[in-house]
Amino acid sequence: MVRGLLLTLALWTAGATVLRLTVAGALSCEAPTVAELDEGIDAAARWLVANQQADGRFLYEFDRRARTPLPTYNEVRHAGVTMSLYQLLLLRPGAYEWVRPAAERALERMLANLYHGEGWVAVSEPDGRTLKLGATALFVAALWHRREATGDTSLDGTMVAAGRFLLALQERDGRMLAYWSVTDGAPVPDVTSRYYTGEAFWALALLARSFPEGPWRAAAERTGAYLARERDEREGLEFAPWPDQWAAYGFAALGAESLDEAARRYLTSLAERFGFLVRFDAQRDDAEWTRWLRGRPARAAGLGTWVEGLGNLGQLDHWDGDAAAAVRARAACGAGLLLERQVRAEPGDEPTYGAWFDRDLTRMDDQQHALSALLLVRQLLTGDER
């Protein structure tokens, strides 16, 4: 009998241990306070500003072990970082004026390198052969945030012209083509991007907010419907929904009143996916056994996008009480993780202070996505209106 009891007890203990190590692991994240969020936002912005070059480019990638920057650049990510800095100026009015010169320098670089097409403009690529939808979409988003943050409408014409480039790459069913061939003077047929479509959707939705009389709302709704109904399947993105934070930005910009049943289902599935990814990532840490079981913690450019997605979805008046609380809780959990993983030990050591590293490497979009994510969570927790 005693042997039987001991055996039972041993089996229960072993079973509970296995469950704890696998499916019932602890989530190591705590919702941050507003002050903690502000510290993280401040440090991330300082990294971007301190590591900007005179020509407006940011430090693209840095290896802290070798103490060397890596010699490459990406115009889409440049536009994304610029947008993020203007987002900071818009969402924290008056608090980060020291960021403005860096944002303006980054914007001037894009303005100086615009490609002028027939009735539209687009952000140029260094090779001069193709124009990327994503770069111009995020350029529009940067201009929109600048306009809202400063009240300066002098670049409205450029923003609308860039919007027309997005329309030139939009197909009738809302699908967005990813590239324009300068050589052919036409869109590159049948090539799409998992990132650019959502970015363009968001840019069109922002244009619709500022210029309601234009074609923007109809165009945004077309691409929104495409994203919600068929993008994942048609573009071969497995394990739908693809966790597209840009789509969340776009639907948040359009507002809950624009959502039909398909869009509501899509947003719910997006929130579930972001929530699952954050929950899973919160079970990871630096211990060897968790890496072996669950993999490495996500880089900030990944975790940040999930939190951005949740931060945007949380702004929508779409959720019932429980779901709204879950979205907020998961967004706060993700922000807590970001803050925990941010390097803040050495203020003044610019290539590391305020950054997020993955295997000793940081890239500027790690800071971009994490900064935007922390901003959106701050907005969500404080109840600020955008």
Add this chain to the structure above:
Amino acid sequence: MSGFWEALAVLAVAVNPASLIATVSEGRADGRAPSSPGPYAAGWALALLCAFAAAVNAGELLQALDVPVESFRLTPGAVLLAEGLQGVWRGRSVGITLPRRAWEWSIHPIALPGLLGPATLASVLLLAAENEPGRWPTILAYGFVTAAAAAAAWAAQRPFPLWRSLAQLTGTLQVSLGVAFVVAGIHAI
């Protein structure tokens, strides 16, 4: 489905009373089981007490473990899957074995883990921690399932192949419920 009925359906599958009855009735046929209801009653009361304690403290327990309810759904899912597959194969729950002496019936193992095996305990914790059905409907449903299983087991006087078949059928439901819990755990914010 109201909270009580949801809890009742889930716990009826998780407990798998048919498996319990098959084990008890086969034990009786072997002449090993006690004839008085006392040991059964004591064992089942112990199971009820443990389930009650788990249900009342479910939220606090998960909080102490730093596991949100949404993630915890994977736990009963995994255990139900494992137990269900075993049930389909053997026609009885993995934890149910018959004691050899009469006094053993009151504590081990027909009630624990027979009535409160890993799958049942995990399901009770989950249901009690969820907003729907919540703590009290879960306790009520568990009490109802336990009482029904106890009455049926006491009434089953000799081995009957139907119980084992029913236990195997419930095993398939356990597998389905396990999959449903896993899917619910993944499809949660």
